[in-house]
Amino acid sequence: MVVPSGAVPLPRGSTVKALHRHGKQLVVESARNGCLLVHLGMSGSLRLVHGSDPRSDDRHVHAEWRFDLPDGSELRLLHRDPRRFGWLEAHEHLHSVRRAWADRLGPDALTLEGPWLHGVLQRTRRAVKTVLLDQAVIAGIGNIYADEALFRAGVHPLRPARQVKLRECVALARAIRQVLQGAVEKGGSTIRDHRTADGAWGSFQRMHKVYGKAGLPCTRCRTSLRGVRLQQRATVFCATCQPRRPRGLPGAVDGS
Numbered sequence: 001m002v003v004p005s006g007a008v009p010l011p012r013g014s015t016v017k018a019l020h021r022h023g024k025q026l027v028v029e030s031a032r033n034g035c036l037l038v039h040l041g042m043s044g045s046l047r048l049v050h051g052s053d054p055r056s057d058d059r060h061v062h063a064e065w066r067f068d069l070p071d072g073s074e075l076r077l078l079h080r081d082p083r084r085f086g087w088l089e090a091h092e093h094l095h096s097v098r099r100a101w102a103d104r105l106g107p108d109a110l111t112l113e114g115p116w117l118h119g120v121l122q123r124t125r126r127a128v129k130t131v132l133l134d135q136a137v138i139a140g141i142g143n144i145y146a147d148e149a150l151f152r153a154g155v156h157p158l159r160p161a162r163q164v165k166l167r168e169c170v171a172l173a174r175a176i177r178q179v180l181q182g183a184v185e186k187g188g189s190t191i192r193d194h195r196t197a198d199g200a201w202g203s204f205q206r207m208h209k210v211y212g213k214a215g216l217p218c219t220r221c222r223t224s225l226r227g228v229r230l231q232q233r234a235t236v237f238c239a240t241c242q243p244r245r246p247r248g249l250p251g252a253v254d255g256s
């Protein structure tokens with residue numbers, strides 16, 4: 001957790017003006033211009049707890065803010081981070097947050113369009129999944145959702161990015177948007193300890209087609225799903241539905 005010395009991200013007595021998000025980073029903006037930038041890391045969370053909630057679990061809480069509600073009760077915002085991969089940053093103004101985002105992060109994954117993605121993938125020899133996970137290229141895709149989107153688009157995760165055709169990029173961009181939107185609506189995927197801000201379990205894991213399912217039959221073709229490691233991350237795919245060297249792509253419009 002990094003908070004620059006002397007900085008006060010949410011000054012005492014201030015009110016929350018707005019919440020912002022880009023990729024996996026969140027910002028709480030106070031009415032006095034102070035901004036708290038939160039990166040949740042691998043298993044970090046922000047949780048809202050009523051002051052009187054007996055179920056409140058304060059283990060792994062690294063930072064806490066207290067808010068007075070109009071009805072006189074108290075709300076606590078807890079930053080929990082069991083694996084300590086997350087961090088906090090204080091910014092004086094939202095525009096300095098936006099500058100940091102522009103320097104560090106690619107466009108938000110929910111805004112992806114196929115032709116833009118194709119242009120980006122054309123410029124690298126890296127595996128397509130590696131590029132999808134690179135937050136400096138595209139912000140917001142995690143390991144689970146990369147695997148799920150690649151399966152839905154029929155793209156092998158280890159294919160050299162520059163070989164992925166425009167038509168496939170259109171399908172991949174659409175799959176990324178749909179998978180992420182679906183995950184947001186279902187409160188995320190609770191594999192181990194993920195919870196939503198109000199403490200509920202996510203349920204998108206029930207929609208997973210490949211993640212965590214190596215060795216099980218593909219839902220489309222019944223071939224056993226394969227599991228490999230890519231940059232220390234579990235990667236699951238169907239070698240039939242996501243061929244490593246696709247033969248002929250009817251309708252490909254880029255002619256390559």
Ligand SMILES: [Zn+2]
Pocket residue numbers: 218219220221222223238239240241242
């Ligand atoms: Zn399959």
